[in-house]
Amino acid sequence: MYLEMGKDELAKQFEENLLDTNRGYNYYVDWSNISGYDKYSIEIHAMDVLINCKEEDFYCKFRELLEKLPNVIEVFPYLFALAKNDRVQVIKNGELKIIGTEIDSENFETFNFNGKRLKENFCEEVLGYYNFFCNMGLKDLFQNLLEKSVQDYIVGVLVGLDSNGRKNRGGTAFELACEPMIREICERHNITVLTQKTFKSVNCISSNDVIANRKADFILINENETKLMNIEVNFFNGGGSKPEEIINSYIQRQDALSTAGISFCLLTDGNCWKGTTNQLKVGLNGLKYLMNFNLAKKGMLEEAIIRELC
Known part of the structure; x- marks a missing residue:
């Protein structure tokens, strides 16, 4: 029972079972974004005259x-x-x-x-x-x-611009990795799963102004439509995200949701959390449910869902 585990032991389990990466081949370049210029093929080739x-x-x-x-x-x-x-x-x-x-x-x-x-x-x-x-x-x-081709240069520009989308793709990739696990648990307990919805779009609750327009990665609704849980899923690499800021922002989210009677779970992973034992303990004390992918997969997520929605 992970939820009965002491904070020190849970923090240790969290740090010892972090994912090294969530980056697949499609993380680095989304080739579908390297498009749009082809409708100007005549104009682009004509510009070669200026080289x-x-x-x-x-x-x-x-x-x-x-x-x-x-x-x-x-x-x-x-x-x-x-x-x-x-x-x-x-x-x-x-x-x-x-x-x-x-x-x-x-x-x-x-x-x-x-x-x-x-x-x-x-x-x-x-x-x-x-x-x-x-x-x-x-x-x-x-x-x-330029030496030969304007089109080759434009392709290079678009590939470079696409690097700005990597952060979003990283987050989306982790959501896609977690979704089957979440849905499998929810199917066992007759729980409805909504993805990327605002709280005001959920008919069975009366969301307040603080949370109404917030978008959730996952909203879980129990069989009787009387209880809800928000699961946020994020993967953080080192070098930019600060664990303290991450924890504080999600504690604020949890507090806002609690005013509407909605429970909250943060499922997070990545090497940003390595060597952050003290901050993890702050998170484990401030957040009712904080876990990484490994802990969630081994049963901690299902424990939290059962406790809140069943």
């Missing part, structure tokens, strides 16, 4: 490129690593504002990257985009850094 272009020829070729293929300006956001959501918004109907010499100055420039919106005063527009190209460093990129 290694001499100074005296660059503006003329740039102007000719925009004249023949106005949509080529929609490729620009791919060249300076604009994040995906911002890139889609700017290309569709948004604007990119860039300040001048002082951050609080009203002297800023506005750029639109929708090729269909090139105005009639074409010469002025082209000069504006050319200045943008120069000031953003893209002219130097084409003249001195």
Whole structure:
């Protein structure tokens, strides 16, 4: 019975049975995100004409490129690593504002990257985009850094941008790893499992303003729809997350949930917890249910679920 175990022994069991990693092959690059540029294949290949272009020829070729293929300006956001959501918004109907010499100055420039919106005063527009190209460093990129292919460069940019999604993929991977275990336990006890839902979406409770809009990894509802449990699942690697901050934030969550009569369990793992015995004891004292994957799998999670929902 893990729930009857002393805090010192439980902390020891926790530290001795941590997962080394939750990173599979799909953690490092989500290749489905390396897309979107293919609809500009003609424009992208046409931009190859600017690679290694001499100074005296660059503006003329740039102007000719925009004249023949106005949509080529929609490729620009791919060249300076604009994040995906911002890139889609700017290309569709948004604007990119860039300040001048002082951050609080009203002297800023506005750029639109929708090729269909090139105005009639074409010469002025082209000069504006050319200045943008120069000031953003893209002219130097084409003249001195690129050697063969704009498309290869864009693929590299997108792979680099995708690294920003690794933290989310790490969390999602651990949720997916824990979900079968949670569902198996709940099926044995006729408990309903909801994933990634807000508390206000659960009809059988009247959530207060403090928790109504919070999203839960897992919400468990007993057979009579009279008791609920929130299970949060997280995997923390070292180097960024601080155990003290993690524990404190989840103690606050537990306290907020308790005001609505909802029990709470934190299922967490990762090398962030190595050598944190004292902080684990704080967590074990402050949180009613704190466990890692190994403890949960060996029966601690089912003990907690039975105690709260059965």
